[in-house]
Amino acid sequence: SPEFRSALSQTFTHSIRKNEDGEKYFYVATVVDHGSKIFGVLLLAAPFDTLMAPTYRIMRSMMIIALLLVVFTVVEGWLGSIYISQPLVRLSQVAKQLSQGDLSARSELEGPIETIHLSHTLNEMAARLEISLNSLRAFVANASHELRTPLTTIKLQVGVLRSAIEDDPEAAAHFLDQIDSEIDRLTFTVNDMLDLSQIEGGGGTLNLQPVNLADLSGEVLAFWDVRSRQAGLSLSMNVESELPNVRGDHYQLRRLFDNLLENAIKNTPSGGQIDILLKKTPTPRVRIEFRDSGIGIAPEHLPHLFDRFYRIDPRPVSDSGRAAPSGSGLGLAIARSITLSHGGQIGVNSQLGLGSTFWVELQPI
Ligand SMILES: Nc1ncnc2c1ncn2[C@@H]1O[C@H](COP(=O)(O)OP(=O)(O)OP(=O)(O)O)[C@@H](O)[C@H]1O
Ligand SMILES: [Mg+2]
Structure with a gap:
């Protein structure tokens, strides 16, 4: 056999090949010697499939485990994404509503703890924003009202002044005084408003x-x-x-x-x-x-x-x-x-x- 010859030249050899009947075999051949004296060649042959059966079994188990792992990972990722991403999607919808000016929008406290924290923070921020926007609206409304009253008075007095200016100089002087004091009042109010917004805005450190x-x-x-x-x-x-x-x-x-x-x-x-x-x-x-x-x-x-x-x-x-x-x-x-x-x-x-x-x-x- 080829192993016999190969062993004689290399002292040890192995190979896998089909025998005369077409079956796959594993061959090992080694020279049996003592010093320079060769006694013979030992040739072992075993059917390849029998020899490899345990290895095949292990490989099969490993493939099944790998397959299960893949399936598990996919399912876990899918479930996880539903659990995490759905609340996040809803959270981003709420953020969008807020950014579009609907400050009453609030997020549900759901999903994993991190998402609940995020929702909570978003809700708090929205609540604070709502309060400060409402107080800003009230301020603008009050301020407009405060400014409109003296402006209306001034407008009326200017009208009266126009008709009185020639016939009744004394009355005209009186209306000018009134206009003057209304303008003073307006100036005080506007200055106070500016000071207040500066103090509250932290602008004036x-x-x-x-x-x-x-x-x-x-x-x-x-x-x-x-x-x-x-x-x-x-x-x-x-x-x-x-x-x-x-x-x-x-x-x-x-x-x-x-x-x-x-x-x-x-x-x-x-x-x-x-x-x-x-x-x-x-x-x-x-x-x-x-x-x-x-x-x-x-x-x-x-x-x-x-x-x-x-x-x-x-x-x-x-x-x-x-x-x-x-x-x-x-x-x-x-x-x-x-x-x-x-x-x-x-x-x-x-x-x-x-x-x-x-x-x-x-x-x-
Ligand atoms: N010591 C006080 N005794 C009684 N009422 C007071 C006293 N201090 C304030 N008030 C009342 O509280 C209101 C608000 O006071 P605030 O100082 O904010 O405004 P104001 O004095 O009317 O105007 P401004 O201070 O802007 O000139 C006053 O209109 C007044 O009726
Ligand atoms: Mg005062």
């Missing part, structure tokens, strides 16, 4: 530095002294000892105190008393109170007092029959924004007819 509130209150008191005396009011200040400084924007805090003191003066009849008190709270915070013995505020107004444009009995009518100049109703909204931008709190205690106490609490350094 705070110039933070240590502020001594006793010094600041002294400044405010000195500034309003003449005006309060003219109004027949007595103004006093009481500062607790060792009051800590606060970190704040001097200009903004001055503005906050000005607004509160101006309100106290405006709403306290002649003969009244206004006190500024500065003290520490156990929290520990620094508390500033503006106490007046004025007209007080009815309970139903208290929740709205710090809203923009909110005024009580907005424009008392004077003897001349026209509305007396009054504030824009932005003073307390500005006071609130300044306090919040400093991380503080603002509030009021009041009883109708007995006076009001507006207070502000700020974080000490």
